Amino acid sequence: MSALLEIVSKCNCVPDIELLAEREGLYRFLVNGDTVGHMSANDVAALKGVLKEHPRPVFNIDDTQRTLSFSDGFDDCATRSAAVAELLAQMRREKTWASLSKWRGELYPVYDGSAGVAVMVERAASYNFGIRTYGVHINGFTRSATGELRMWVGRRSLSKPTWPGYLDQIAAGGIGDGMGAWECMVKECGEEAGISPELARRGRFAGTIQYFTRSKLGLQPETQFVFDLELPSDFVPVPTDGEVESFLHLTLDETIERLRLGQFKPNCAACVVDFLVRHGVVTPDNEPDYLAIIDCLHRPLPHPAPRFR
Template identity: 45%
Template sequence: MPSLSPPPVDKPSDATTAQTTEAETKPHAQPDSDEPINSLDPQPIDESKPKSNLDLVNECDSFPYFQSTPQLYLNHVSTYYHLRVAAYPEITLGYVLPSVAEVLRGLEEWELDDDERTLTLKAGDDEPTRSAILARTTAAMREIGHFSILKGWRNELYPVYGPAPARDLLFSIERAASALFGIVTYGIHMTAYTKSESGELKIWTPRRSKTKSTYPGMLDNTVAGGMATGENPQICCVREASEEASLPEDLVREKAHSAGTVTYFHIRDSRAGGETRLLQPECQYIFDLEVPSDVEPKPSDDEVEEFYLMGVDELKEKLKAGEFKPNCAVVLLDFFIRHGVLNAQNEPDFIEIVSRLHRKLDFPTA
């Protein structure tokens, strides 16, 4: 097992950065301004006043855009190390905080280049070998106990893919460690709803357990969960629906239909548990399930306190109050858009919201 030691506390870096929007290019060109780096520590939007729908999107899709805030984007990108593998030396797979990268300095299988701001897995010619190295590395990181996010170790593996067109599986990584390496993760979110004869729409909405380490007590989508290496979205949806909501497998398999994806680039704040500022680009596969009136989701583990059947007006008030987990809020907004609840007539930021729910991520995806 690699011998690791805790790194020094992160400080904002004045390292150089890229001049383009693509993470795949070299991340070491000098920014065109001496503007100081803005605070990179994310904060939830002010809870004392109602949140707009755009506020909710900003809170989830919180990584800056080059097109709208180029200097802030460059300040962010220049702070991180770009995760790469030797097989694709010019392709960035994720952004890594300096405090995380420093842990790997001097390890035989890793190369840390401070000038280029890259962290490269230089060993391993195939997926099994790379995955074994990541397993040893993350287990050692857990053993030193420096990163509190690893207290939530799940023994679940998340996939990391190479660039198109091959999109080959490069390696798998422990779920709890994924945000430390800033890689794209995948999950499913399903909205189970009912419609009355008059057309009234109601959605089954769970409240997360107050003892959960991540976003305790917040509202969630009916079913949501991470997609492990080797799973496809449909299989994951059926599994999570059974595990989290006690929904019949045959019902979900036959009636849940795919409704696209929601993508965003999140910077973790204190509510996520563990270290803040970790980078979390995500792709959620979205499913809708209209359920009969006699089907009621029920908690089947200790992650959910209770399910509520909420109407549209009540859900809108909960969104304004900031009661939803950030990524679940944007999935609900996506549902509202697709079902005509939210439209250009009643939402002044409609175009921006729609586009922001489908962000093009900086890294290779499945």
């Protein structure tokens, strides 16, 4: 059984990106002078090999400053995105980066300091660029007549490439292709748990969690839009798209026990802990690390964020 602070720290496992970059010789990915990501020296080396043969110098790579930035002429989002797409397609064919074998066909936006989209990048390459990504996580729960809360959680399919068999929110997903968080929430509820749009729209924005994580895929600074979705007591979610093996309806005590046993995917664990904090279940009276846990769930990220219209 682990302490909750250990559980949330496992998600927010890159406490100091500057230090890590220094220690591992990471390259900063710059757009208009803003750091929008980090790339490993290995990935940079492989990319350089491809660029050498490439007809157009998409990126400038500075080995002294350890930076990666767009070359002159790649000055707007459309031009950059098209060049990156072409380059990554080639790298996928040539198996330059192993990650590209898991091509998603989904574009992730990279924001610059003016909060505009600097470039769109294929999701499978987001870990290589170490860009800040965005997603939605939905806490599905029920409330009994006496006020007792229970959470609906999914068990990830054993065939999932990442965290197979681990517990997850009732629905969650990355936000790509210019979609809004609300729209994405409704879509994921339908795709992952068979929740109708009418029911999903009972969901409520409940803030965000933020962390800087690193997995075998790479670096991932991430902002998750968190939703609370109170479900009717007789509602039963249905695995729909093969990503979820089954759903469990857990009491909060059972939820906390499974958290401490490490059964949740780390960022899903963080989302559950945020739910428990916001609903007054985890408190300074039962949790010694209350303040450190809340800090860990709201880690500031150095990358520019979007403004919304």
